[in-house]
Amino acid sequence: MTGLRERKKEATRQALRAAALRLAMERGPENVRVDDIAAAAGVSKRTYNNYFASREDAIVAAVTAEREARVATALADRPAAAGLADAVIDAVVEQYTDPGGQARDALLMITASPALRASYTGTAAMIEGPLAEAITARCPGVDPLTARVLSAAVGAAVKVALQQWLEPTGPPPSPAGLVVPAGSLPDLLRAALAPLVPALEAAGRHS
Known part of the structure; x- marks a missing residue:
C-alpha cells in the first residue's frame, strides 16, 4: 500500500508535469522558465529541482508519464x-x-x-x-x-x-x-x- 509521503510526492510530480505542459502549450517551450513551472504548481524552485533536471524534462514527462x-x-x-x-x-x-x-x-x-x-x-x-x-x-x-x-x-x-x-x-x-x-x-x-x-x-x- 502506498504511503502518504509517496502519494504526496507523486501528486507534486503530477502537478509539475501538468503545469509544464500547459505553460509550454500556451507560451511556447522556449518562453517557459523553471520558476514559472514551479510557481504554477505551487512549489519552490528547489522542490522543482528535486523532481526534474530541466524544463524540457518536465514538459516531456507530461507526455510520457x-x-x-x-x-x-x-x-x-x-x-x-x-x-x-x-x-x-x-x-x-x-x-x-x-x-x-x-x-x-x-x-x-x-x-x-x-x-x-x-x-x-x-x-x-x-x-x-x-x-x-x-x-x-x-x-x-x-x-x-x-x-x-x-x-x-x-x-x-x-x-x-x-x-x-x-x-x-x-x-x-x-x-x-x-x-x-x-x-x-x-x-x-x-x-x-x-x-x-x-x-x-x-x-x-x-x-
Missing part, C-alpha cells in the same frame, strides 16, 4: 500463446504510437524543439525496470539478469527508432522549425527491435 508501466501492462495482457518476442514488440509499438488528444498536440510541439526531442528520446531508457519485471512475470524461467539485459536492449532500440523518426538526415527543418518525422514510427520501431527477436525468442523458450 507512466508509459513504461503501460508497456509492462500491455505485455502482461498479450495472449499467453504469443511468443515473448511478438508480445514485447507489439506492446512497445502499441504504447509508443497511439498518442491521443493533447498528447498528439504536445508531440508535435516536441518535434519543433531540439532540446525537447533530445529529452523525449532519452526517456526510452526508463522502460528497462518495468519491462524486465513484466518479462520475468510472463516467463518465470527467465533469469532476472537476462530480463534486465533484454529490457535494456529494447530501450536502446526504441531510442534509436525515435531518434531516426524525430531527427531524420536530409533537408534542414522548415523555417518554422518543425521537423517532419521520417517514415512510419511503427515500422521504425519494428525494424529497430528486429535484431532482438532471436534473443527474446530464446529467453521465452528457456522459460
